[in-house]
Amino acid sequence: LPICVLLSAWMIFVTSKLNFPTSKGDPGPKLFPYIGAILILICGIILIIKPGKDGKQFMTKEQWKSAAIIFGVYLLFCLLLWVVGFMIAVPIMLFILTLMFQAQSRPDDPVKKRVIRSLIYAIIAGALIYLAYVIGLQAKLPTGLLFGLFG
16 A cells, blocks of 8 residues: 555655754664664555555455554653653553453453463563663663653
């Protein structure tokens, strides 16, 4: 679909405008957006060259609704990163997303069990992500406006 090609071009353009100091040999924070844009571009070109021939509807109304909710959750994540920083935003978002996906994949499980499972996952995965970025990669993660006021 041409939308994929336009989206990837926009992502490449916006990423190219970012300026971050990097060390020699360090690809910097532009690498992952470029990789994502190139993957979207490749998929878009493939869909233009060989579109689906089954005539099925791309997404149902319910699937569009779910996609919009997940997009809203990601917007909330951006807001949380800005306000409270990485250490608080990531576990909250992992909890919300895990709970949402469990409601779809395990609808028969009691809510209490899904909440506890999501909470445990969010804490463990959040800690592992923090360790990977801060200890392993020595990255500076956003601290947020709230903690910036006290620091």
